[in-house]
Amino acid sequence: MANSNVQIHPPAEKKTLWAWLIGTFFGAGLLKPGPGTYGSIAAVLLWYATAHILHPAPFALAVGTTIAAIFATLIGIPAATIVANESGREDPGHVVIDEVAGQLIALIAIPADWQHAAISLLLFRFFDILKPPPVRQLERLHGGTGIMLDDVGAGIYALAIAQLIHLRF
Numbered sequence: 390m391a392n393s394n395v396q397i398h399p400p401a402e403k404k405t406l407w408a409w410l411i412g413t414f415f416g417a418g419l420l421k422p423g424p425g426t427y428g429s430i431a432a433v434l435l436w437y438a439t440a441h442i443l444h445p446a447p448f449a450l451a452v453g454t455t456i457a458a459i460f461a462t463l464i465g466i467p468a469a470t471i472v473a474n475e476s477g478r479e480d481p482g483h484v485v486i487d488e489v490a491g492q493l494i495a496l497i498a499i500p501a502d503w504q505h506a507a508i509s510l511l512l513f514r515f516f517d518i519l520k521p522p523p524v525r526q527l528e529r530l531h532g533g534t535g536i537m538l539d540d541v542g543a544g545i546y547a548l549a550i551a552q553l554i555h556l557r558f
Contacts, residue, residue: 405471411464411486412472418485426514428485432492433510440501451498458493458544462537465490470533480528480536487540491517494544499551508554512547521546 413419420427436457440450465486472484495513499505516524517540524542528535 404475408468408471408475411468412484414485414489418483424482424485425488425517428488429492429510429514429517431485432489433496433506436493436496437501437503437506447498447500450501454493454497458490458497461486461490461493462541465537466533468533469536473532473536484536487537488513488517490537491540491542491544491547494541495547495551497548500555505551505555509547509551512550513544516543516546 414428414431417427417431418424436454439453445453468486469484473479473481476483492510492513495509496506499509520528520539520543524539524546527542528539530538
């Protein structure tokens, strides 16, 4: 199902504004080429800016990032479902809230510097594109759940490897 451009039915004439704002992450998903990469970059930039403006302790940043990832996932499931239905596609490429949620997961407990943020971004995009088992199977779930959960899985893989890299160096 990964970012299906196959039209399963005609797009809806009326769009649900809140779902499109969330689903496209305020328009990041409408950028070309590679809207998923733009969604991931937007999440990293938002995380990085928040970390450097608020200067939270590392534990507080990890907790805040976890809460943000959970919120993005929970609000992303219905938003992705609505946008997919209104687009007439199973997994439209312009839905990037899934990349935002997955990228936030990959950033949990990462030091707030550009080097670790870049590693997290690269790892997440790698696992999001590769979709190792069982990530590939998660995208088979129905609607927004499948759209979101494969990226959650990719984020977990990226987080695990990023933590190993951080501990090693």
